[in-house]
Amino acid sequence: MLFPLVVNIIMALIAYLVTLRVIPKLKEKFIKANLFGIDMSKTTSDKVPESLGVVSGFIFLVTMVLFIPVAFGNNLLEKGTFPYDEYVKYILALLSICCMLLLGFADDVLDVPWRQKLLLPTIASLPLLMVYYVSFNTTNIIVPKPLQDYLGLSIDIGLIYYVYMGMLAVFCTNAINILAGVNGLEAGQSVVIAISIALFNLVELSGPLWKAHQFSLYFMLPYIGTSLALLKHNWYPASVFVGDTFCYFSGMTFAVVGILGHFSKTTLLFFMPQVFNFLYSSPQLFKLVPCPRHRLPKFNSRENCMELSTTTFRYSELNVLGKLVLGVFRLFKLVHWQEKQGVVVTNNFTLINLTLLYCGPMHEAKLTSILLAIQVLSTGLAFLIRYPFASVFYDVQ
Amino acid sequence: MLFPLVVNIIMALIAYLVTLRVIPKLKEKFIKANLFGIDMSKTTSDKVPESLGVVSGFIFLVTMVLFIPVAFGNNLLEKGTFPYDEYVKYILALLSICCMLLLGFADDVLDVPWRQKLLLPTIASLPLLMVYYVSFNTTNIIVPKPLQDYLGLSIDIGLIYYVYMGMLAVFCTNAINILAGVNGLEAGQSVVIAISIALFNLVELSGPLWKAHQFSLYFMLPYIGTSLALLKHNWYPASVFVGDTFCYFSGMTFAVVGILGHFSKTTLLFFMPQVFNFLYSSPQLFKLVPCPRHRLPKFNSRENCMELSTTTFRYSELNVLGKLVLGVFRLFKLVHWQEKQGVVVTNNFTLINLTLLYCGPMHEAKLTSILLAIQVLSTGLAFLIRYPFASVFYDVQ
Numbered sequence: 091m092l093f094p095l096v097v098n099i100i101m102a103l104i105a106y107l108v109t110l111r112v113i114p115k116l117k118e119k120f121i122k123a124n125l126f127g128i129d130m131s132k133t134t135s136d137k138v139p140e141s142l143g144v145v146s147g148f149i150f151l152v153t154m155v156l157f158i159p160v161a162f163g164n165n166l167l168e169k170g171t172f173p174y175d176e177y178v179k180y181i182l183a184l185l186s187i188c189c190m191l192l193l194g195f196a197d198d199v200l201d202v203p204w205r206q207k208l209l210l211p212t213i214a215s216l217p218l219l220m221v222y223y224v225s226f227n228t229t230n231i232i233v234p235k236p237l238q239d240y241l242g243l244s245i246d247i248g249l250i251y252y253v254y255m256g257m258l259a260v261f262c263t264n265a266i267n268i269l270a271g272v273n274g275l276e277a278g279q280s281v282v283i284a285i286s287i288a289l290f291n292l293v294e295l296s297g298p299l300w301k302a303h304q305f306s307l308y309f310m311l312p313y314i315g316t317s318l319a320l321l322k323h324n325w326y327p328a329s330v331f332v333g334d335t336f337c338y339f340s341g342m343t344f345a346v347v348g349i350l351g352h353f354s355k356t357t358l359l360f361f362m363p364q365v366f367n368f369l370y371s372s373p374q375l376f377k378l379v380p381c382p383r384h385r386l387p388k389f390n391s392r393e394n395c396m397e398l399s400t401t402t403f404r405y406s407e408l409n410v411l412g413k414l415v416l417g418v419f420r421l422f423k424l425v426h427w428q429e430k431q432g433v434v435v436t437n438n439f440t441l442i443n444l445t446l447l448y449c450g451p452m453h454e455a456k457l458t459s460i461l462l463a464i465q466v467l468s469t470g471l472a473f474l475i476r477y478p479f480a481s482v483f484y485d486v487q
Numbered sequence: 488m489l490f491p492l493v494v495n496i497i498m499a500l501i502a503y504l505v506t507l508r509v510i511p512k513l514k515e516k517f518i519k520a521n522l523f524g525i526d527m528s529k530t531t532s533d534k535v536p537e538s539l540g541v542v543s544g545f546i547f548l549v550t551m552v553l554f555i556p557v558a559f560g561n562n563l564l565e566k567g568t569f570p571y572d573e574y575v576k577y578i579l580a581l582l583s584i585c586c587m588l589l590l591g592f593a594d595d596v597l598d599v600p601w602r603q604k605l606l607l608p609t610i611a612s613l614p615l616l617m618v619y620y621v622s623f624n625t626t627n628i629i630v631p632k633p634l635q636d637y638l639g640l641s642i643d644i645g646l647i648y649y650v651y652m653g654m655l656a657v658f659c660t661n662a663i664n665i666l667a668g669v670n671g672l673e674a675g676q677s678v679v680i681a682i683s684i685a686l687f688n689l690v691e692l693s694g695p696l697w698k699a700h701q702f703s704l705y706f707m708l709p710y711i712g713t714s715l716a717l718l719k720h721n722w723y724p725a726s727v728f729v730g731d732t733f734c735y736f737s738g739m740t741f742a743v744v745g746i747l748g749h750f751s752k753t754t755l756l757f758f759m760p761q762v763f764n765f766l767y768s769s770p771q772l773f774k775l776v777p778c779p780r781h782r783l784p785k786f787n788s789r790e791n792c793m794e795l796s797t798t799t800f801r802y803s804e805l806n807v808l809g810k811l812v813l814g815v816f817r818l819f820k821l822v823h824w825q826e827k828q829g830v831v832v833t834n835n836f837t838l839i840n841l842t843l844l845y846c847g848p849m850h851e852a853k854l855t856s857i858l859l860a861i862q863v864l865s866t867g868l869a870f871l872i873r874y875p876f877a878s879v880f881y882d883v884q
Contacts, residue, residue: 123597124521148590152610158618158620159617163621177575181614182578185582188589192592195593196545200517201516216553217581220552220553223556
């Protein structure tokens with residue numbers, strides 16, 4: 091059990107070094123291929139190559155492929171010992187991740203409209219659903235203790251389980267994609283989530299389900315290696331952007347590992363800032379409150395710092411639900427509010443703006459650091475929930 | 488055995504219709520993303536969207552994923568009956584094809600230099616090599632009858648088998664890529680090859696290795712469906728180009744199916760025109776004779792027909808090997824030759840030019856038709872070789 095893990099760590103290190111060196115070499119190619127963006131929070135307007143996540147993602151994929159013989163030894167067929175279950179899961183995970191990488195890159199290149207973006211992770215999770223159906227088709231879930239008297243120890247939720255799997259993939263991919271916009275944030279949050287999952291796996295490695303956690307660990311370490319290298323180039327001042335590719339492929343990696351390792355609820359716990367950001371954003375995403383094209387914080391070039399970005403609208407034009415949501419937000423002091431003759435100015439509802447609202451304008455690098463600190467703190471909270479509190483609802487070993 | 492095949496045919500039909508309808512809708516998006524080319528053999532200079540092969544390839548992939556439950560039923564784990572072998576092969580084939588599709592598309596977008604192109608299929612065949620090593624690792628080959636007295640019935644060629652697998656993938660992908668340049672040729676030849684493989688599978692379906700051929704058939708039919716739809720849009724006058732993506736992914740599909748179905752030698756037989764074209768091209772590819780940037784036939788806009796394209800050089804500047812090759816080509820009348828004061832004009836060495844040399848200038852659509860007819864004829868020849876003649880070398884059932 092120790093040997094493959096050591097090799098995995100070494101391969102993750104090599105993958106880190108390779109990614110670190112390959113990315114700068116490809117920058118020109120990406121710009122030439124029209125894959126670039128202008129950093130709106132800088133005084134210069136240099137072309138910054140976009141979608142470099144496809145590079146870190148691909149190196150991750152190659153690393154995982156090269157690791158196959160280490161994880162499973164050789165000649166399984168002849169030896170008659172098939173770790174069938176684990177083996178199919180492994181290749182399946184690679185297929186799902188590869189599919190998502192392809193679709194993510196196609197999205198970056200072809201610029202798919204917002205609504206169709208939701209479709210892409212659904213399509214990419216098809217292999218997962220199909221193979222899960224064929225190989226395992228165990229759709230039993232353990233019932234939380236307070237409900238066991240009514241429902242029994244476990245119930246078969248059938249089709250709902252597949253819907254849940256598909257939605258988890260859609261959520262994980264898009265959750266990272268909408269908590270974005272300042273240098274280093276997409277890659278940073280993903281690295282923190284991956285480290286959280288890896289820590290959780292390490293703890294559980296001594297438990298009865300160690301195989302599933304070992305499986306997850308094999309994926310997380312090379313993921314952390316390649317993504318850290320990407321983060322280094324994406325950190326303030328970013329010399330590359332990660333692209334939708336990266337958000338998609340990262341989200342899919344977490345979803346796949348969570349589902350196949352049977353710890354998807356715990357995975358979701360590590361997404362707390364993303365869940366909060368999604369809920370907080372939803373009034374704008376679902377158009378209850380007007381949503382400008384970009385909700386990024388505003389760059390103040392004189393002070394070289396990031397400020398609240400705002401949206402302006404007539405209060406009377408909102409519908410009842412919109413007014414209600416705004417009332418709740420004001421009650422909990424989650425909103426910057428300025429009103430004059432019925433015209434309201436509020437901040438855009440993102441976790442980034444909320445951070446600026448509470449901490450005041452600040453330098454971009456500091457903003458990213460604070461947001462990542464929030465991510466780290468919420469991982470701590472997740473462990474608190476997972477371990478002491480979970481025993482209230484489930485029998486935890 | 489019949490039911491899944493019927494479903495496969497129906498799904499191939501649906502995939503054909505979907506591809507046919509989706510391609511025109513995406514044309515604008517591809518042009519906007521800078522993925523387009525100008526057709527050099529037309530009087531107009533419209534932008535023709537490039538790399539649409541990624542669309543047909545992706546629809547093929549989705550079809551194959553959706554077919555998984557039909558091919559394997561459900562709940563294999565619980566039933567305790569694992570067609571482990573077949574199942575792993577299936578997912579593995581999808582992974583290899585998906586990898587190649589990703590790399591091919593990246594190549595089209597980023598424009599990888601010629602030499603690195605050879606690397607891409609090698610990388611994409613890594614999953615195949617790794618999983619083959621772990622699951623099967625049977626590197627025995629049957630020795631041809633005349634050699635059996637010396638080598639025995641079969642020998643284990645070990646590592647060489649893996650080199651062979653990797654090289655087959657590289658060959659198949661690039662062979663299609665270099666027999667290209669007139670509307671409909673890349674997609675057309677691939678469809679003919681796929682139909683040839685499917686016919687061969689159908690014949691062998693009654694043999695002892697029917698499982699492997701059924702496996703191949705499952706892949707070939709949806710492949711033919713999606714590629715036919717692409718061909719329809721790529722046929723003269725082409726409204727889309729297929730891109731390197733298509734050549735790569737097609738070659739990989741044939742290689743994977745041939746390797747995992749254990750009929751890679753027969754697969755190669757269906758590549759005879761490509762093998763000839765490669766050998767015939769090699770003096771230019773390896774720079775024994777000067778090689779212009781484009782070797783496409785020349786478009787005569789006045790007559791609206793395709794003519795020989797030529798290259799000009801001083802005979803005295805060739806090295807011995809170059810002179811030798813040219814001598815052989817002249818001996819077998821494989822070359823258009825014009826010499827004046829030591830300056831030689833020859834045609835470019837491609838099968839397309841050779842066809843024009845023998846049949847004279849002709850319309851582009853006719854040229855493609857003749858080349859595809861050659862492909863069909865060589866399939867006939869391949870069956871002749873495979874069935875009557877193979878019994879000289881192998882015990883054929």
